[in-house]
Amino acid sequence: MADDVLIEHDGDIAKVTLNMAEDGNRVSDPLATQLAITLRELAADARAIIFTGAGDDFCMGRSGMGRKGDGGSPEALDLRDNNEIIFDAYGAFRDIDVPIVSVVRGRALGFGCALAAVCDMTLAADDARFSLPEMGHGIMPTMAMSSLVDRLHRKAAVFMTYSTEEIDAHTALAYGLVSKVTAPGDLDAEVDKLIAALKKAPLPAVKAVKEFARNAFHNDIRTVNDFARNLHATVNSSSRMKE
Known part of the structure; x- marks a missing residue:
């Protein structure tokens, strides 16, 4: 096998x-x-x-x-x-x-x-x-x-x-x-x-997009917006985005 x-x-x-x-x-x-x-x-x-x-x-x-x-x-x-x-x-x-x-x-x-x-x-x-x-x-x-x-x-x-x-x-x-x-x-x-596009993007962003896609599309818009706000601020302010 x-x-x-x-x-x-x-x-x-x-x-x-x-x-x-x-x-x-x-x-x-x-x-x-x-x-x-x-x-x-x-x-x-x-x-x-x-x-x-x-x-x-x-x-x-x-x-x-x-x-x-x-x-x-x-x-x-x-x-x-x-x-x-x-x-x-x-x-x-x-x-x-x-x-x-x-x-x-x-x-x-x-x-x-x-x-x-x-x-x-x-x-x-x-x-x-x-x-x-x-x-x-x-x-x-x-x-x-x-x-x-x-x-x-x-x-x-x-x-x-x-x-x-x-x-x-x-x-x-x-x-x-x-x-x-x-x-x-x-x-x-x-x-x-x-x-090539995936390699160009910072790894935290690559992972965050999947996290958002996995959780957002079956939720109501208010929950989606709250999740988007939190994830956007958390990931984009991380020093790991510059690595």
Whole structure:
């Protein structure tokens, strides 16, 4: 499993690559657990994390999805405990204090679509495709939907779930799933341009923007303004902004 995720460093920029191209970068539950641990460890020293998949596809979902076990249906408490692996993975993407940028080529399906969405920014090649196919496999996908609730427009998230349609990158951009779409040959240059902007900004500001984005968008405007006032004064007056 150690070779299933590649870690690279360029100064304080970390890159995490799902490295199971022959299997569409499908993620097993043990690998999802390791991915969450890896992200939290990298965040201690990173300014930002780039997250992508090797080969033709970003991530085609979870491995083993839709397979029936031999032991009958699990009890609800056991199922809930097992599902916590996925919620914890989503939580790692959301909760670490540095931004995560997903770079999507090819297909991002199911869990892969959720991971692309839950990143702070998503850059996609214009031939990328996104879908939530779970309903077509007899799975009610509120786990995947939970990654979308503060990312996508409500009607877009519901449509993707019910229809199970693959959407293209430009539709994903309109839905709020993707930040920017570019030609496949230009994607690496777009990533480099974003990294350069992140490196130019003071680290406390980089972290504060994620903190604000994580907490502001689901609150009422008065709470948001109070938080903005406090964070703006605290961070911009810090001597660490000049380091």
